[in-house]
Amino acid sequence: MSAMKLTLHIWRQRHANDTGTFETHVVDANEHMSFLEMLDVLNQTLIEQKKEPVAFEHDCREGICGACSMVINGRPHGPLGGTTACQLHMRHFQNGDHIWVEPFRAKAFPVIRDLVVDRGSFDRIIQAGGFVSVNTGAAVDGNTIPIEKDLASQSMDAAACIGCGACVAACPNGSAMLFTAAKASHLGLLPQGEVENARRVQAMVHQHDKEGFGRCSNTYACEAECPKEISVSNIARLNRWYLKSSLTSNV
Amino acid sequence: MRKLGEAKVAELYGNLFEMYEKITGDNPYKTPMMIYPAIHYTMGGLWVDYNLETNIPGLFALGECNFSDHGANRLGASALMQGLADGYFVIPYTVGIFLSNEIRTPKFNPDGPEFKATEKAVDDRLKALMNVKGNESVENFHRRLGRIMWDYCGMARNAEGLNKALGLIRELREEFHKNVFVPGSDRDFNPELEKAYRVADFMEMGELMVMDALDRNESCGGHFREEYTVDNEALRNDEEYAYVAAWEWTDTNTPPTLHKEPLKFENVELKTRSYK
Ligand code: SF4
Numbered sequence A: 001m002s003a004m005k006l007t008l009h010i011w012r013q014r015h016a017n018d019t020g021t022f023e024t025h026v027v028d029a030n031e032h033m034s035f036l037e038m039l040d041v042l043n044q045t046l047i048e049q050k051k052e053p054v055a056f057e058h059d060c061r062e063g064i065c066g067a068c069s070m071v072i073n074g075r076p077h078g079p080l081g082g083t084t085a086c087q088l089h090m091r092h093f094q095n096g097d098h099i100w101v102e103p104f105r106a107k108a109f110p111v112i113r114d115l116v117v118d119r120g121s122f123d124r125i126i127q128a129g130g131f132v133s134v135n136t137g138a139a140v141d142g143n144t145i146p147i148e149k150d151l152a153s154q155s156m157d158a159a160a161c162i163g164c165g166a167c168v169a170a171c172p173n174g175s176a177m178l179f180t181a182a183k184a185s186h187l188g189l190l191p192q193g194e195v196e197n198a199r200r201v202q203a204m205v206h207q208h209d210k211e212g213f214g215r216c217s218n219t220y221a222c223e224a225e226c227p228k229e230i231s232v233s234n235i236a237r238l239n240r241w242y243l244k245s246s247l248t249s250n251v
Numbered sequence B: 001m002r003k004l005g006e007a008k009v010a011e012l013y014g015n016l017f018e019m020y021e022k023i024t025g026d027n028p029y030k031t032p033m034m035i036y037p038a039i040h041y042t043m044g045g046l047w048v049d050y051n052l053e054t055n056i057p058g059l060f061a062l063g064e065c066n067f068s069d070h071g072a073n074r075l076g077a078s079a080l081m082q083g084l085a086d087g088y089f090v091i092p093y094t095v096g097i098f099l100s101n102e103i104r105t106p107k108f109n110p111d112g113p114e115f116k117a118t119e120k121a122v123d124d125r126l127k128a129l130m131n132v133k134g135n136e137s138v139e140n141f142h143r144r145l146g147r148i149m150w151d152y153c154g155m156a157r158n159a160e161g162l163n164k165a166l167g168l169i170r171e172l173r174e175e176f177h178k179n180v181f182v183p184g185s186d187r188d189f190n191p192e193l194e195k196a197y198r199v200a201d202f203m204e205m206g207e208l209m210v211m212d213a214l215d216r217n218e219s220c221g222g223h224f225r226e227e228y229t230v231d232n233e234a235l236r237n238d239e240e241y242a243y244v245a246a247w248e249w250t251d252t253n254t255p256p257t258l259h260k261e262p263l264k265f266e267n268v269e270l271k272t273r274s275y276k
């Protein structure tokens, strides 16, 4: 197991209205640690020195919950494609590296503390329309509504979005269109969700704008940084649906 | 892999293989996976009735945090199963029933005495944790507790070890409340304080798990008592233990009360699961 000495420049900010600043710490790590485990080591050291640890969010630590938002060396979730910060291992860094760690920065994601940002705006987009409100009744037999494999896969791929917010952090406009499009697509592509598609699309896009997320100008930075490799074709689909529902819906 | 080919395996298990590669840095399509048995889940959870309502009226618990669907056995993907079943088929109806009876209840006053008392109780508990100002991190206590549970209340357990664990947990809890160090303040966003609050709960939870394991003198499902075996296989005792143990907690100084909910099976015969 090869030991590594790393210099971290890590963002410290007490609360939303604090200016915040980078703080430098040297950490002993090894190649098998995940990025978060390396931060755990730092925090344990800080606590032992009776200092305040760096606040960061984490839950599953296996790439499925979307909690571990942070910008590592200028990239949301770090240098590895298709990988969340919790799944990024230190073997992708070199002994002696300087690493810069910051929170996701966007108007609609105010900093709560250090690396923790408030992503309540995402919740409110979901609350606006990211659900299926048909009565499920009793369980139906399997395969009563046949769905093409292609369609099911597209919906499933969109459903892989973990709501982490990296797309917003990556976007020069701070737009959350990739997230919104993924959530709208995974429901709207299937027959159960199609019924209320027009209302859903209108409500989610309006909430998106209301939260202060920017407009999408097709830079595709979101797709490049998305840890779940959500395709921008979802945005194109959402735009089509949005246009169509603007012409037909009375919401 | 030899039978199905890499493409088929990737279609079926691609995400797991990818996850493995990320953690170990090894390509599982090429090198054998390194695996060993470990505890993935613990079974049981909050007591709920058939409507998924806990013993606190109006507080519903759905998904794996309740005890209802996997008492002694928790198989792969049952997290999904229980989340979906509870969410789709139970809660949409039962919460409605609860709310329909509440429709005339006036809005609560957050300045009322109940609110104030609860707020104070939580605040006192937080302040007590902040004010210990000891020398050991919450993480250390969590690890020490985990070690006790792993050593004595793991996949195989016996009365001697469980009794030992009871003493160790009680000592650790006492030490925790005398020597834990929680940095920062209780007025800021403070994840260490939250963790301390949880670890304090885990001490009680751990003790309860040990008591329950001691109480059940048989081997059944995920509970393997080394004293109760035949030919190294689990020895059940359905005469005495075909019940769900629902423990009622009062406070740290009062032993929890055991409520037995009998398990009745009309269509299946209870059997030992044999791995031979
Ligand atoms: S689209 Fe990708 S980057 Fe955006 S929230 Fe979903 S998973 Fe995260």
Ligand code: FES
Residues within 6 Å of the ligand: A057, A058, A059, A060, A061, A062, A063, A064, A065, A066, A067, A068, A084, A085, A086, A087, A162
């Ligand atoms: S902690 Fe859940 S995705 Fe990273």
